[in-house]
Amino acid sequence: MTDIILSTEHLCKNFGGLKATNDISLNFERGVVHAILGPNGAGKTTLINLLSGELLPSSGRILFKGYDITSAPPEKVSRIGIGRSFQKTNILPGFSCLQNCWIGAQSCLLTSMRFFRPAKHLRNVHRRADHALQLCGLSSKRNQIAATMSYGEQRQLEIAMMLATEPELLLLDEPLAGMGTEESQQVTELLKELAKEQTLILIEHDMDAVFSLADRITVMVDGAELETGSVEQIRNSKAVQDAYLGHEEDAA
Amino acid sequence: MHTVTRPIVIFLCICLGMLLLFPAVGSPFYTELVTKIMILSIFTISLDLLIGFTGLVSFGHAAFFGIGAYLLAIIFNDVENINYWWSLTLTLSLTGIVALVIGWFSIRTSGVYFIMLTLAFAQMCFYFFFESPHFGGDDGIFLSNKPEIMLGTRQLIDLENEHHYYYFVLAWLAGVYLFLSMILRAPFGHVLIAIKANEQRVRALGYSTQHYKLVSFVIAGTIAGLAGFLEAAHTSYVTPAYLGWHESGMAIMMVILGGMGTLFGAVIGTFIVVLLQDILPNFTEHWKLIMGAIIIGVVLFLPNGIAGLIFSISNRFSSAKKEAGKEHD
């Protein structure tokens, strides 16, 4: 039997009359890179926001390792081991790289309601923050102020912050968005590295990256699941070609 | 985030030294005035914790100052023979509880709603004292006798002696400054500062930001209550004006002028504003006009305040030093 880490049951989210997410039932397996593909407005980011607790679903359930986390707020989702990165770079711009990761790493403390000892004496936090920076290849920039870094580096930092919380499951919202070829290659390498040990749910526009990274792919259109399957299945699916690949050509 | 560099530590030590020596050279009038400024500094420094570090623009912070002052007066007038330290403990706990209640309601909102809600709660407290005949209404109340500050059986501070109280208040100010610096360096402070920078992200990293904001609000409120307590013991007189929104506005002004997010900036701002309030009326009856112009000037030209200026000078200083070092190699 496969090991399901996260699953959704009939997940819906309505904004007024718009069904941004419509009856999504998916199973995400441990150790698998599961990509979610779809044209703009397909409801991919809404789905991530539902999974990470930013949004409350209109109906349906979300289960993480068998526990119901449907109405858990973002901080709780993060605490139980689901990390997320944002599509629009969402870092602490005035902080150094290390300080950015520090906040993520510090969440390993039972509580940060600690008032007395200076934070920098916490070895364990230090180790986690350093490790996250190292994974993302930012060790040399640890003292640079985040706002002064290049866009690609900020995107890497975005992922490093999430890694510093040492999540079991990673939700990545378009980690390659807006990157040049070289930068995007770097991040793809990073994601491949992470995929060796982690479970990833990946939203991505870049088809090449998705096909090279993902083990399973779900295609969404208009808020609903169109098809889920292996890379080969999706590549050869008639419905997907009609709906999604056709879209792209129209756009081009 | 500012890193406190050595020139700044030296600067702060010089300031502390000047404060320590001041009573030896200053006239009794100015010793009294500086005492008052230091009490107000405790108040504004606590506001800086909210505005400058947590990103909560409280427009009702004076309420806690006033409540602290009233509590001292009420406890002293109504409870026979209460010890100074007990009344302090009682005042701080009660102010803390009020801050918890007001904070619990206000924290649920953000942005303008937070500003307005804190203002409204402060006005509620203002009118509570203003309209209640039991607490003296708009006349305020006098303390029936001066509190005695004892340590064991010895008199620690003689309130009639302006030097005694000066050093007592200075010790409190230093204590509050060190306490806040400590919690800001601790894990708690790191989370607060991050909340100010990007609350959504901090939540996504696993923090119940509401709890942290609430604790920050309660700490700030309690410290403001301490300042009110010290002020009431100093003047033996409490008026509802302490809680008014003009006071809250002036406190924000002091924090911004001094430079928010630095703690010591709030103290500098308080000194400047109170000294201006003292000096300007000598020149013109309409000194508030000048005050208004100064505030506008600060908003337009000095948004990071005087501490911001000091930081940029000290940064230039240390980077110039680095450059010089490089050439040496």
Place this chain on the structure above:
Amino acid sequence: MESSFYLIQLLNGIQYGFLLFLLASGLTLIFGIMGIINLAHGAFYMIGAYLCYWLTGITGNLFTGILLAIPVSILFGYVVERLAISYLYKRDHLYQVLLTYALILIANELQSILWGNDVHSVPIPELLKGSIQLTDNQAYPIYRLFISAACIVLAVVMYWVIQRTRLGMTIRAGASNREMVQALGININWLFAIVFSMGATLAALAGMLSAPVNSVYPGIGDNILIISFVVVVIGGIGSIKGAFIGAILIGLADTFGKVLLPGMASMSVYALMAVVLFWRPQGLFGKA
């Protein structure tokens, strides 16, 4: 107490609510469209009251006084927007609070320089003197009815402008989505200046209308400012409908609070606000 007594309180509450609406509608639009927290709004109320006192004194008639004061208020609002407020767009709320707070200090001092610190009264014109006898010993002054009528007329005009004119369309669009209006290429500077001086004039009008009832004294704008903010927050920032409902609610709460809970009246208003915000943190008609 008899029912006519409560009728009078009801009328008073509604009349106060109408006046608050004049203030709050400007405040809520200035926030909703321009994103500015304008603490100086009470200063316009004060200026309106003093202009009314001054010009009525010169011309000897309240109506001509008000008619002359209106263009002065419009001009004044425009000048303040250009000289001060326009530097605050896109600045943090903190600085808006601070700068407009400074404007209050300046306005109060100017008032003290120009008109002194005495309390002045403004005579009610002959036409509106007297009261309507409700029972043998209860009467309602005609001037208060006039205030309500004037406010209703102004509200209807405002409703018409906002619902039916091109300018109103822009204002409505701006209140619901500021970025969109900017993207549509509408001249923002022009729109902001109009909205601000319109709001300022409405506040000044409230001051003028109430001058004969409340008399004119220093600091007159300060308390009403805070109450107006309460109205705006209860109604939901940016919502004119909310401002109307909020104003009437507060008007009634304040008036009946004074009768039923003497000593707690001023608190009752703030308590009402706390209750509303506890229930709906974004106000009655605010967007979440």
